[in-house]
Amino acid sequence: MSSTKRKRLKILVCKPRLAIQTIKLNRFIRCEPLELEYLYTVLQHHDVYLLDGIVDRRNPVRLASKLKSQVVLFTSLITTVSDVLYTASRLKNLSDPPKIFVGGPHAEVVPGDFFSKDIDGVFFANQLEGIVSVLDRIIQEEPYSDVLGGAFPINGKFVLNPSPPLDPVKLSRVRHFLLEQTPNRYRIIYYKPCAAIKTSFGCTGKCTFCFCTEMHGGTYGARPIKDVVDEIEDIHVRNIFVLDDDFLYNRKRLLDFCELIRKRKLEKEFIVIGNAEFVSRNPDVMKSLREVGVKALMVGFEFVTDTELHAINKNASLHDNNRTIEICRDLDIDLFALFIIDPAWHHADFRKLARYLRDHYIPFALFSTLTVFPGTKLASLHPNPPGVKTKGWRYDLLRLHQKPTYMSRFLFYLWLFYLYMIPGKRFATLQKYRQRYGVFGIVRHSFTSFYTGLEFLIKLLIWK
Numbered sequence: 001m002s003s004t005k006r007k008r009l010k011i012l013v014c015k016p017r018l019a020i021q022t023i024k025l026n027r028f029i030r031c032e033p034l035e036l037e038y039l040y041t042v043l044q045h046h047d048v049y050l051l052d053g054i055v056d057r058r059n060p061v062r063l064a065s066k067l068k069s070q071v072v073l074f075t076s077l078i079t080t081v082s083d084v085l086y087t088a089s090r091l092k093n094l095s096d097p098p099k100i101f102v103g104g105p106h107a108e109v110v111p112g113d114f115f116s117k118d119i120d121g122v123f124f125a126n127q128l129e130g131i132v133s134v135l136d137r138i139i140q141e142e143p144y145s146d147v148l149g150g151a152f153p154i155n156g157k158f159v160l161n162p163s164p165p166l167d168p169v170k171l172s173r174v175r176h177f178l179l180e181q182t183p184n185r186y187r188i189i190y191y192k193p194c195a196a197i198k199t200s201f202g203c204t205g206k207c208t209f210c211f212c213t214e215m216h217g218g219t220y221g222a223r224p225i226k227d228v229v230d231e232i233e234d235i236h237v238r239n240i241f242v243l244d245d246d247f248l249y250n251r252k253r254l255l256d257f258c259e260l261i262r263k264r265k266l267e268k269e270f271i272v273i274g275n276a277e278f279v280s281r282n283p284d285v286m287k288s289l290r291e292v293g294v295k296a297l298m299v300g301f302e303f304v305t306d307t308e309l310h311a312i313n314k315n316a317s318l319h320d321n322n323r324t325i326e327i328c329r330d331l332d333i334d335l336f337a338l339f340i341i342d343p344a345w346h347h348a349d350f351r352k353l354a355r356y357l358r359d360h361y362i363p364f365a366l367f368s369t370l371t372v373f374p375g376t377k378l379a380s381l382h383p384n385p386p387g388v389k390t391k392g393w394r395y396d397l398l399r400l401h402q403k404p405t406y407m408s409r410f411l412f413y414l415w416l417f418y419l420y421m422i423p424g425k426r427f428a429t430l431q432k433y434r435q436r437y438g439v440f441g442i443v444r445h446s447f448t449s450f451y452t453g454l455e456f457l458i459k460l461l462i463w464k
C-alpha cells in the first residue's frame with residue numbers, strides 16, 4: 001500500500017470534442033463537466049491532466065505525447081464512440097504508447113462498442129472504484145483483468161467482470177475545482193454561472209425509448225441528503241443544476257432537503273429534472289421546493305396523447321402533464337418541457353402538438369426526434385442500429401435515422417424547426433427572458449437563437 005502512495009502515474013483524462021456535424025447547444029447550455037471532476041477527485045494521488053474537448057480544442061494525441069502520459073482515460077457518450085476509437089488507434093502508434101481505458105454513460109450500458117485492439121479496458125459498473133483499483137494494480141505491476149465492473153482483453157477477447165452498480169452512499173464527495181477556476185464558463189440558458197451536482201443514479205421510470213432507465217444496472221440509488229446539502233453548502237455559485245434523471249421521487253427525502261436548505265439558510269437557485277406524475281400528486285412538496293430555491297424544472301412530457309404515453313410505458317398521463325404546467329405557473333417555476341417527435345407522425349400529429357403548445361403556457365420546450373439508442377428496450381425491436389462506430393454524431397436526438405413515414409425528411413425538419421419557434425414567440429416567454437436578461441439581453445438572445453436555428457437547418461440539410 002505504501003508503494004502505491006508514493007508512485008504516481010501520469011494520466012490524461014479526455015472528454016472528446018464534438019464532431020463538426022453535431023448540432024451544438026453550447027451557446028445556451030454548457031454544463032460543468034462533473035464526470036471529469038469526479039475522476040480528478042478519485043485519482044488525486046496521481047498526476048492528472050484534464051482535457052475537456054467541449055471547450056479545449058487541443059489534439060489529445062499530441063498532448064499525451066507532450067505530457068508523456070502513461071494512461072489515457074476517455075469519457076464517452078454514443079456521439080463520440082468513433083472519435084475515441086480513432087484517437088486510441090493513434091495513441092497506440094506513439095513510440096511509448098499509454099494504457100487506454102474508457103468509461104462514461106455509453107460504456108455503462110453498451111461496453112462492447114469500445115472493444116477494440118487499441119483499448120485496454122472498458123468500465124461499465126461502479127466505474128470510479130474500478131479505475132482506482134486498476135491503476136493501483138498497474139503501479140504494483142500486478143494483473144488487473146479481474147477488476148469488477150471492467151471488461152478487459154484476455155487473449156484478444158474482452159471478458160466482462162460483472163459488478164453491482166456504484167453505491168451512492170460510498171461515493172466520494174466531488175471537488176468542483178473546474179467550476180472554481182472558471183465559473184463563468186458554465187451556464188444553463190440564463191442561469192450563469194451554474195454548477196452541477198448529482199444526487200441520485202439511475203431512473204425510477206421504465207420508458208421503453210430511454211437510455212437512462214438502463215443505467216445504474218437498471219436500478220435507482222440516491223445519496224444521503226445530508227451529504228448532498230453539505231456539497232451544496234461548499235459550492236460558491238448561486239445556480240445549481242441537479243443532474244439526476246429524476247430528482248422528484250421520494251417525498252420524505254425532498255422534504256428533508258428543503259428543511260436542511262432552510263436550516264442552513266442557503267440561498268441557491270436550483271434547476272431540477274423530474275416526473276410529471278410526482279409534480280401533479282405532490283403540489284405541497286413543489287411549493288416547499290420553490291421556497292428553498294427550485295426555480296426551474298425539466299420534465300419529459302414526451303407526447304400529448306395518453307395512447308402514445310401508454311405505448312412508451314411512461315409513468316405519467318396527459319392529465320399529469322397538464323397539472324404540471326398549472327402548478328409550475330402558479331409557483332412561478334420555469335418549466336422546460338421535453339417532447340418526442342415520432343417519424344411515423346402525420347401532419348395532423350404535428351398540428352396537434354403545435355396546438356397544445358399554443359393552448360398551454362409552456363415557457364420553454366425542447367423537441368427530440370424519436371431515436372433508438374442501442375441498449376434500450378426499443379433497440380431490441382431494431383436490432384441493427386445505424387453506424388454507432390462510424391457516425392455516432394447522428395445520435396444528437398434531432399436527426400432522423402429513417403425516412404419519415406408520411407412526409408419527406410425536409411418537411412419533417414421544417415416541422416421540428418417550426419415547433420422550436422412556438423414557445424419563443426409567446427409574450428409570456430419573452431417576459432421571462434426580459435426579467436432575466438433585460439432588454440439588451442433579449443436582443444442578444446434573439447440573435448443567438450436565430451444563429452443557432454440557422455446552423456441547425458444548414459447542418460441538417462448537409463448531413464441529413
Ligand code: B12
Nearest residue numbers: 031033034035073075077078102103104106127131211396
Ligand atoms: C447533464 C447531461 C447533459 C449535459 C452535459 C453533461 C456533461 N457533463 O457533459 C448536456 C445538457 C450539455 C448534455 C448534452 C448531450 N447529451 Co446528455 N445527459 C446529461 C444527463 C442528464 C446527466 C449526465 C450526468 O449525470 N453527468 C454527471 C456525471 C458525474 O455522470 P456520468 O457522465 O455518468 O459519469 C459517471 C461515470 O460514468 C463515471 N465516468 C464517466 N466517464 C468516465 C471515464 C472513465 C475512464 C471512468 C473509469 C469512469 C467514468 O464517472 C461518473 C461518476 O459516477 C445524462 C443522463 C444520465 N443519466 O447520464 C444525459 C446523457 C448522458 N446525454 C445523452 C446525449 C445523447 C447527449 C447529447 C448527444 C444530446 C444532444 N442533443 O446532442 C449531447 C452531447 C453533448 C456532449 N457534451 O457530448 C445521452 C447519452 C446516451 C449514450 N448512449 O451515450 C444521455 C444518457 C441521455 C439520454 N438521452 O439517454 N447532456
